[in-house]
Amino acid sequence: MKKAVVVALAGGLSLPAFAAAAGELNLICAADVVICEKLVEEFGKAHSDIHVNMVRMSSGEAYAKIRAEGRNPQTDLWWGGTGDPHLQAAAEELTAAYKSPVLPDLRDWAQKQAEISGDRTVGVYSGALGWGYNTELLEKKGITGPACWADLLDPKLKGEIQIADPNSSGTAYTALATLVQLMGEDEAFAYLKKLSGNISQFTKSGSAPVKAAARGETGVGIVFLHDAVSQKVEGFPVVPVTPCEGTGYEVGSMSIIEGAQNPDQAKVFYDWVLTPEAQNLMPTAGSFQIPSNKNAVPSPEVPDLSKIKLIDYDMAKYGSTEVRKALLARWDAEIGGRAAE
The missing domain is CATH 3.40.190.10 (Periplasmic binding protein-like II)
Known part of the structure; x- marks a missing residue:
């Protein structure tokens, strides 16, 4: 596991802030390490008052860690990775219900992930x-x-x-x-x-x-x-x-951990990473998923799901x-x- 403590940087993107919360954020990122590091770096530029501790894990490892820490959570936010373990964590009430002000701007499949889970997780990308x-x-x-x-x-x-x-x-x-x-x-x-x-x-x-x-x-x-x-x-x-x-297909998801030590800081990252500005960063890190925000601009390299023969994947059943x-x-x-x- 790679752990990177990122000191917030000055300047950077001018992104909307939905809450003010100085302090720390303990983040598990379950996507490719390059996009994990990119998001943390750019979040640091936008929110220089929040110090991020990021660890990169696979989806299964992230779920296992969060489950093991259920009585004493050491993680605040889990970003990325397939939606199934996020839904399982939601069913076990390991994650907290939260409705972002950005939620109405998300694609239907991202909002459906929130609906299925009782707002304990949300879609951040698909592929x-x-x-x-x-x-x-x-x-x-x-x-x-x-x-x-x-x-x-x-x-x-x-x-x-x-x-x-x-x-x-x-x-x-x-x-x-x-x-x-x-x-x-x-x-x-x-x-x-x-x-x-x-x-x-x-x-x-x-x-x-x-x-x-x-x-x-x-x-x-x-x-x-x-x-x-x-x-x-x-x-x-x-x-x-x-x-x-x-x-x-997957609906890559994001969840705030129930009983998190830094819930306010988690909500700041949660809201920020759902914005089109943040999601537009993904192709710059070689990440070619479909972004969940309707106003984000997918890279021309992103595969068009409408041209792929997809099954009617039952997220609720197979995430149970x-x-x-x-x-x-x-x-x-x-x-x-x-x-x-």
Whole structure:
């Protein structure tokens, strides 16, 4: 885990302030570390009276930490990562209800996340699930780039696929829940057992598989599409793909922790990061999700969800404690630890 204590900087963006609250803020950021650091830096410029302590974690790690600290919270705000663990935390009342004055300016899917959770979480960005493959590596090995979920079972891809562990990664849990909704639970686990024969590594981080593909360490990384786009934009020979059968998507979320030591400072960051000015910073840090504020300007590189075959992903069901625990337990029993030999 990387911890960065950021001293607030003078000057910077002139952004609306909805509250005044000097002091400290303890922040968990569950997105790529580059965007985490960018947001903290720019928040420091806008709110020089708040000293931010940021730690970067994957979604599953963040949820586990917040749950472990339930009786004595050390975290004030949890930003980013897939919505499912945020919804689970909300159901367990580990997070606090809060309605931002910016809420009416958000897209429907972001407001729906707040509605589902009783205002204990809110959508901050969205992105579709897919993968990225390394064209040079696959061509060298005579493998056609996979376009569908079924293509990932090609024996030629044995040892050439990486995906994260759904216990630690919200990306991988979204993949698991997507396949269950797309195929049915038993059929999805049968598929995953076959797929595991082609997987070389279950990574801890959701974006790590496509970074490995970009470096030529593996052929295919199953990730959110924006993570594949990010590698392509950086100049790597990566092709972003959304599967032909259909795919799920995430609503990256944000939650204030129940019993937080610095709730006023958390609300200042919460309100600020929902503004279009703050959300427009994301592409500058190589982050190509769809922003939740209707007035933010998506990068031209951001994948258009209207042109992707999306399933009707049931956020409430697959973000519930009961369903999430059951799926992860079955994954541990039937899939966990399996890798190509």
